[in-house]
Amino acid sequence: MANFLAVAEARNGELRKVAHEAVTAAKALAGGGDVHAIVFGAPGIAAKAAALGECGASKVFVVEHDAFAMHNPEAASATIAAQVKAGGYRGVILSASAHGKDLAPRVAAKLGVGMAADVTAARMDGDAIVASHPVNTGKVVSTITLSANPAVVSVRPGAFTPAPTGGSATVEALASAADPAASRVKTTGLTQGNTAKLDLGEAPIIVTGGRGLKAAENFKLVEDLADAFGNAAVGATRAVTDDGWRPHSDQIGQTGRLVSPDLYIAVGVSGAIQHLAGMRTSKTIVAINKDKEAPIFKVADYGIVGDAFEVVPKLTEAVKAARANR
Amino acid sequence: MEQMTAGNFVFAAILLGAAGFFSYNAQRLARYLQFGKGAETSRVTEMPTRLRNLLVIGFAQSKILRDPLAGPLHAGVFWGFLVLTVGSIEILLQGVINGFSYDAFLPKPVFALYTLSQELFALLVLGAVSVLIWRRLVTKPKRLQGPGTHQAEAVFILSMIAGLMVTLLLMFGFASARQHGMEPGLHPVGGLIGRAFGGLSDGAQFAGFAINWWAHALLLLVFLNFLPYSKHLHVLTSLINTFFSNTSGPGTKGAMKPMDLEAEGVEIFGAKDIEQLSWKNLLDGYSCTECGRCTAACPANLTGKLLSPRKIVVDTRARLLEKAPLLVAREENAAPVAHAAHGDGDAHGHTATGEHVAVAAPDPAIEALLGKSLLDHYITEEELWACTSCRACVQECPVSIDQLEIINEMRRNLVLTESRFPEELLPAFEGMEQKGNPWSFAPGDRAAWAEGLEIPTMAELAASNDTPDILFWVGCMGSFDDRAKKVTVAFARILKAAGVKFAILGQEEACHGDPARRMGNEYLYQVLAKAAVETLNGYKVTTIVTHCPHCFHQIGKEFPQWGGTYEVIHHSEYLERLLREGRVPMDEGDGERLVVAYHDSCYLGRYNDVIDAPRETIRRALPIVDLVEPARTKDRGLCCGAGGGRMWMEEKAGKRINVERTEELLATGADTIAVACPFCMTMIADGVTAKGATADVLDLAELVAGRLAPEATASAS
Amino acid sequence: MKIAVCIKRVPDMDVKFKIAASGTAVDETGLKFDMSDFDGYAAEAALQINEKLGGGEITAICLGPDTVGETLRKALSMGIDKAVQLKCDAVPFDGYAIAQALAAELKGGNYDLILFGRMSIDSSNQSVGPMVAELLGLPCVTAASRLDVSAKTSGTAQRELEGASETVSFPLPAVVSIDEGVARPRYPSLKGIMAAKKKPLEVKPAQLGAATVTVTRMELPPERNAGRIIGEGPDTVPELVRLLQTEAKVL
Ligand code: SF4
């Protein structure tokens, strides 16, 4: 039994989903102990803070300041470290989000301890914290033991599903430990959302069309599927870009872009050597092709043998439905 | 002999002047060649081969004659010139020694033959030149056009030759009319022309003769001295060039020169400018006739790319003639100051010699010219990367120029010195370096195709002190490409059915680096080649069979550079041998009657003269085959577009080479296209898909494996 | 500008790993090693900054046993001026222990800019850069996907967030960790490789901190069966969606 502090991430005046996940993870480690949360934001964030009680935080410290409207790592990390010390917590849990990954090591160094980063599971084992952490691009899973006290842990987004406990939290204002307006590193702008086309190199999901689509117009099928995902980019094979159906910049393969998204969907792609070289390292590969001898099926995790014109629209609908349910 | 006249003295003075000017130019051009400091092997090795080249390619014009129209015309002019040169000497001597004639030295019949030969060849040359002029002015063949060509100059030269012939024939005519000292010979032509002048007075006839004699002699001297300033410099250098050339042997055809990468103090690797080319590359520049045969055969040029091998050679000459005089001037200015510092050359040298020039206050215009380079200012990156290394240009060049070597040296400069290359090449380089194959496939999967086939690896055999008869080198395509793996399996099945004791290297096989070498990355190539040689020598391998022509060429022809000497056999030859010896249990029946067009791989046909074996293999595998040939075939076959590292590059400009080639193959009406190279397989199969055609593209091994006797098939699989 | 680039030597990831007999590390036999991907971007970023500003000096620093010499030479062949090996038998997993060794080396160096890769692709902790910044008391920007340092006094950067991006300004000297997107690492020319052989490579003992995080087990995740055709025709779609949600967890 120990008390934990959870750093609850907010952006644009709203708590993020990962804020609840951090509290959930802290609760799991705390056993019967108390979980407090800390949240930074522009004045007004306090009104949102109480929601963290639902996942088990009993108290939420709110650090409000205009200079916390955007990410302010220097002042935030100083405040977190000070609060960890002042509150005598066994550890502090952050999200392994872009901002959490930025804060966690700063906090650890301020506390003079090592940390466990991007963990997918964590538990107390006697005096130590034992956590799982994927290494080597996810090809190996390491179990790490953290003997430091206080402990600093960042948890992988999505790994701890927020579990409502039906509790509620008191909200308490806390002053920043350092003048947030005096931070040397200043976040000067935040651009929400990617209205522009997702870059192939960054997109977590890529839907690629090959010559099996038969004509440039039929790329609509692939585009619709990408749109259904919301965070997918559209790629093409060399044959397709050579034929001018798509711009050369869309080409995935040895002579085009080398990608490894979380999900790669190949539609009407045969899987020539030069294409495979560009996408083989994708985490999950789905292939849809008429020809069941097509080499693409050799690398696909999930293959559907079938006519793209029948399969893809159905998949688009299913993806839309799945996302609507979330 | 008569006394020397005033005219003799005048002519002697002119002759002396002309000879002096000619020798000045000859020395000047020879000196320029010495600026080519690029590494060069001895060019006086294997004299019998060189003399054969000189006779066959040079004097017998064997390569010129590959063109059915221009060939005989040019050969006519060339042979005419050879014969007429004997007469020219007589004429020049006549100018100095009054009344000189071979008549005095030669037996009558020989002299008669001599005069006859002069007349006939003069007529022949005049006729050929007239057709050539007409061709330049009227039909204008495409290959004679293009950047860097000198049209007006060509016509001027041809006219000058015509002028020489006309004056010569008129001279013969007047002489015949005067019956003056020409009686002993045979002059059918002169006699005929002479009749026209029969009515003239003796004085007029003499004047006519003298005018034409002077015109001819002077034109001859002007012609000789104009040559060094024109593309017709080839008249003087092409025989020399043919003698020194290695493009038809001596040495190993198509093998790239090894580079010394450890050389101290080298700042520029590969060729950026003329100094890093060799004297032979520069002599190539002098020798180019601008005939355009190379460019007309170039797959890149044919399909609308910027590359023209002729332009590469012409640019080399142009840059040499621009830069070398400036370097000479600089050396001469600097000579008194820096005699000691001379000698080690200025292969890379603005620093050493630059200081001396500073004394003489550098002229900014000259400095600007010196600051240019062959690369970028004459030849662009885009041109260099368009080359498929197919060797068609080298094959066609009538004067044995090696265009490809210049391209390769410049690619080396781009990669090794400047790190400038199409960005698509980076993953290929990294793949070869880190994964031992250009696509970065996991090295552990290299022998995945062999799973369950019970093929021993060299390591396994060595463990039991056993050695195979042959090592089957599978190659990267054969190991990783899904389509090529089928060929690999087919070939392995045939070997098994034939009872050949063979092994593979398995995971110990790795890329030999040939693609890297062809892409200019000699460093990476040498690392890989040396490692492969070490592996092969470690197993004391003697005989290697492979189904990839690039592996075949590299291991067989270029590994000796690194101490790897093996008998390397391409599977087309090996299959032919097995079939000929009846070692493969084949189906007894005739099988289907297929119409097969065989596509020659450049690295088999042009590089290694393997032309008949693949065809013979097809005939033996398919007893009732209808073997058809595409328009461009055998040593003139058109490249598939994958060579020279093009496999790993984008093809954005112009038509795709593989489509062009596939169209040609399909035009034969073939229902099956046979290939003997996994890269050709990819390119042609893509071409067939692109054309929406239905022809099968099959490797020779697949054609043979498809005809294995049923029992053999059962036992081998 | 005086720039330090901290790099790490990591195994090639495109293989099937095996676990070593100890059970707490991967079996390194047969593995190929190279500079960690993001560190390559950092090296390139350093080179480009100094090429733009003219002059300057870049030092590459790498912690580890003597084998890291090869990785440092690679950095030198890209054009980096000198190299320092902080010698230790094995690189600890604990980022804070590493950060202390690096901070001790960087402290007196008067660097205007200290660059890191966003994370090492083997241990994937993304912690050493900011820890070093804290130890040195320097401002720090992590995971910069765009970096603009045009003066010796300050810089700006862009960072990618989940579904958004932010711009950041910071004074120099500073610590910046580099995400991909800044610049593709250059391919070393032969000239660079030759020159690298003559550049200085200093070896110093690493002053590692005590480790409080250790790896107690390594294992391979359960294998997914590759090359699975789950069915034919559009009726297979619901099954595909189910697998993507439950098994692959990508939806
Ligand atoms: S080798 Fe082939 S592609 Fe290259 S220049 Fe010569 S003909 Fe053209």
Ligand code: SF4
């Ligand atoms: S290089 Fe040879 S083939 Fe090409 S134009 Fe010159 S002489 Fe003709």
